[in-house]
Amino acid sequence: MATVHREVLIEADPEGIWAAIRDWGEVHHRLAPAFVVDTRVEGDVRVVTFADGTVVHELIVSLDDDLRRIAYSVVGGSMDVAHHHASMQVFAEPGGRSRFVWVTDVQPHGLAEPISAMVDQGIRVIRRTLEAAALAS
Template sequence: MSTTTASIDIPVPADRVWQLIGGFGSLPDWLPYIPASTLTEGGRVRSLTNEEGGVIVERLEAFDNQARRYSYSILRAPFPVIGYRSTLTVHDKPGGHSRVEWSGTFTPAGTGEEEAIALFHGIYTEGLAALKKTLGA
C-alpha cells in the first residue's frame, strides 16, 4: 500500500475553509479541474466530471463535521490504482489561520509506486493551491 499527503497553510479561519470544502459535492466550488459534481445515494456518492469530460465516481466513507474531516474511496476512475481511500481535513492554527491536509492510500495497479504517488501528490498539491487562491489568501 502506498501513501502520500499534501498540506497547505491558509490565513483564513478553519470554519470558513470548512464551509467551502466540507460539502461532499463542493469540489467545483474550489477545484478548477472539476467543473461538475453530481450527488446520488443520499449525498454519499459523487460523480465528478473533469475538464476533459472524464468521470470519477467516489463514495463518502466517513464524515465528521466537528473535526472538519471526511474520507472517501474511489469506485471508478481512470487512475492506475486500486483500494484508494483519501481524507481531507481542515485544522485550526493560531491567529485565525488554518492548515488543510489531503492524504491518500492506494495500491498501484499497472504503474510503478513512484508514478502513482507522484500522480496523487500532484493532484493534492495543485488542488490545495487552487483552494488557497479561491479563498483569496
C-alpha cells in the first residue's frame, strides 16, 4: 500500500476552509473548480467527475466538525483500486492562516504515482480557490 501525504499553508481562516470542505457535494464549485467538473450526491456517496474524465464514487466515511476533518473511500467508478482511503483536515495556524492536510492510502502500490499527480494538481487548485474566496469575503 502507498501513502500520499500533502500539507499546504493557506492564507484563509480554518472556519472558511472547513465550510468549503464540509460542503462535500459542491467540490466542483467551492473547493476545486475546473479540476473537478461535477459532483453529485447519492446518499452517503458522492460521484466526482474530474476534468480528465476520471469518475470516482466516494463513500463518505466520516465528517467531523470538531476536528474539521472529512474521510472518504473510493468504492467505484472508473479508477481500478483495490483499496482507497483519504482524509482532508484543516488546522488553525498563527496569523489567521490554516494548514490543510490531505492523506491518501491506496492499493495497488502502482497507483501511488498517478494519485500523487492528482493530489498535487488538486491541492494547487484548492489553495488558489480558498485563498481567492477568503479575499473576496
